[in-house]
Amino acid sequence: MTGHSEEETTSLSVKEGREKRVSFPPDEEMVSDFVDSRVQLQEADSLSLTDIILAYKQSCEKHQVKPNTKALDQLKQITCVTDRARCFDLSGERLDYCSCESLEEILKSVQFDFISLQGAELEENGASSLLDMFLYYESATHLNVSSNSGMGFSGWLSLSHLLRRSGCLWRLDACNMPMVDYAAQALSKALLTSRLTVLHLENTCLSGKPLFTLVGALKRNIALQELYLSENKLNGYQDSMQLADLLKYNNTLRALDLSNNTTSDSGLEEICDALSFQKTGLRTLILSNNHITHRGMSHLQNVLPHLKTLETLNLGKNNLENRGIHTLKESLMINRSLLQLGLAATGITCEGAVTLAEILAESRQIQRLDVRQNQVLAGGLMALSLALKINRSLIRLDLDQQVKEEKVRCLISVCRKVILNTDGSWVRIENNRDFLSL
Template sequence: MELADDDENLSIFGGIGTLVPLDCCGEMELILPIFDDSESEATASGCSSNIKIENILDKRISIDDDNLISPLEPIKLSPIVLRKERKNILQSVLRTSFDRETSSDSTNLLIKKVTFPASLHELVSYKEPEYVYPFVILQQVLPQDIIIIYENSCLRNNTIEIKNIKTQLSEIRNNTNRSADLKLNNLNVTYEVLETLEDIFKIANFKSLTITDCIFTAGTIAVLFDMLEYYECSAQLVISIDLEQLDAWKLFCHMMSKTVYLESITLKSMNVSDINMKNFMHSINMNHNIKSICFDSCTLIKLPNFTLIEYLEFNYSVNEIHLPHAGLYTKEADVIGKLLKNNLNIQILDISNNLIGDRGLEHLAKGLCQQNIAGQGLSVLILFNNQITEKSGKTINAIITNCKNLRTLNVGFNNLTDAVISEIFESLKFTKSLEGLGLQATVLTCKGAAVLANAIKENKSLKELNLKGNKAIYMEGVEKLSQALISSKISKVELDETNRSCPIQILSRNRFS
């Protein structure tokens, strides 16, 4: 029997074993290393879990180093002699990271089999799809043409035309620069209605999109969020939808994290659980394009931790926070004060119509007054209707004095009285940053108006003053204010109809004479 010079005749043995002469008759024997079953299984499992598999189906699959098995001991081989005539030539085959199976045909060829991790947690990384530029509208379309497209879409999808939508479409002046508003109120949003909305989004984008009191299903709300993400149809989004009932919070958060042109999000009259708030804020932190968030009349979970504020502490892209009618008390004001101390990126804070009171304002001011870097920090603070009284005079004075970047302060609809005006007299005279002051319905009289007029004479920054709702300011007080306007920069003073007994023309005549 002749042996070939190459190794082709040994390929069926998987590249292991050696042929040696057995006797003088030329008969050959195969020396094949085999293993103990226990050792073989241990070796196979060890190799399988010890090898990192990469780039399988374009996904990088690796195994956490903490779960790797320690290196195996050297394999012990024990040769035995097998005759070539025996039918079962191979009793065991060295297993690698890929399982090998022997085919059932007569050739006994070896077939490689690819295996994947048994549990999903072993998938630790993946490849994101290539970045796709957002949908852009390049061609300008006239309002009447947009309406025709909408009407044809309604006809094609067998749904009725909505008069309110047609009216809003007629007011579009430029369909490409996000200047118009679109409000969708009290609609039963079916798949057919979504088709008509999609035809609108293909040819027009908007400054703001408002969706309130509409009826959705789990399917239609998912389609809507997909459309908002793809068409980038608005810069501001206002919604009032029961996402909890529709099980759509994750879809909503996913949309927010992916959108490019969305800058402002407002939730109105919605219940936001702690876990949903975490998902919401996680999406906000991922998307640096979103600058403003608003929870208007929302039910928020504030205990044991105010999750919203915790996430904002490390967010440096959001610069507007609006929390009107949010049920904020002293403790929440304290947390917000600590946020303002550490985050100088927040420029607008609206906590109107809450219940922080004098003590809450004091806690808020502690953090706010530590913003002493010029050009950084809060510029607009709205404390409208917060049960603040004359006891907060010194606190308000400290805010005006120490907050060098504060441009607008609204403390209206609080029981401040003339006493607070006397407390803030000095700070009003010398502030160089404050441009707008809201004192509407703060129980001021002519006495307080006179003190305010004396401060205005010295002030060089104030431009707007709101005194609406102070019915006790009569002719005497208005005349002193009007005289003070001559030497000030104030261009706008707002008063009530009840103050017209001392005609507002007096203010105009003295201011511009």
């Protein structure tokens, strides 16, 4: 199989110097024909692991490649070919065009929950061929194509078609490769009608025009619920304005990860202004390590009392200091939606911990507070312990592992039961109720 265009038929020269042509029927016929043929094979009892492995080896011989050992080992672990297998992991395996072609004998017989092609050195023809197969056979519900910068135009075109037409694919990971113009356009076109609910685009050089193109499609998307844009050098100016537009016009997103960017205080202002438009949408916002300071908390202060759906806010690794926590104090007391607050490595001392204790004393809903990698010593811990005596919502308090035992006795003394997790967090269990770590 090989790449196709909008007319769903294309001719493409391959390495052997010959042309290979494939024609796809209309999508509804394509899927129904495959399902019918699959059922017939099952009824005929002709699908067995032995047959599939033999067919794959013969295909490898035909295409003059060695059978992939990793693929064979995973095939041998499959217990039922009529249900989706859990995983088909080809990450780190070099898959040239012929290797990709030979895999069709597996894909026509077995479907998977997760297929990983991360770092598989996919070439343009091979990527296009393999992605066409994934569409035709509805091979995966979760696909990882990260770290394949050689997919080329045809590969991205096939990926776009897969995203638009697949009836089962719900998650795509496409990280660690530059989002060049044709890739951004192909992905954005797909997102206009895609059924994807989770999209990972970490470290894809999205800043600037690629983000503009992506947001243009996402403003009209009504399916995507989780978007991960960490490590994209997103700035506090044009990029933050685009993200603000996304939040203004999209009410479907439930989680937005912007960690490890350079949003800064000016970008946070744009995002906070847009959050006021979120009436039924965003529940998780991750802004850790974004060059935000205590000055930016004034923007959050203005919007937090009005947010009705935001449940998780991570501001870790930003230099908020005690002043930033004090700025947020009143708005956090008023807010009734926030369940988890991340403040790790934000420059808080005992003074900031006292402010947090005052917030906890008033809070009826905060369940988790992370204050690791801060200078919270005995005085701050004492304040938190007194707050825990009043608070009945907090389930988990994350503290540094190296906190000395004598400095946390005050914490233990006021809780009916406290457990120290292996990751250094303290979990309180009250009224004989069991709480799972968040």
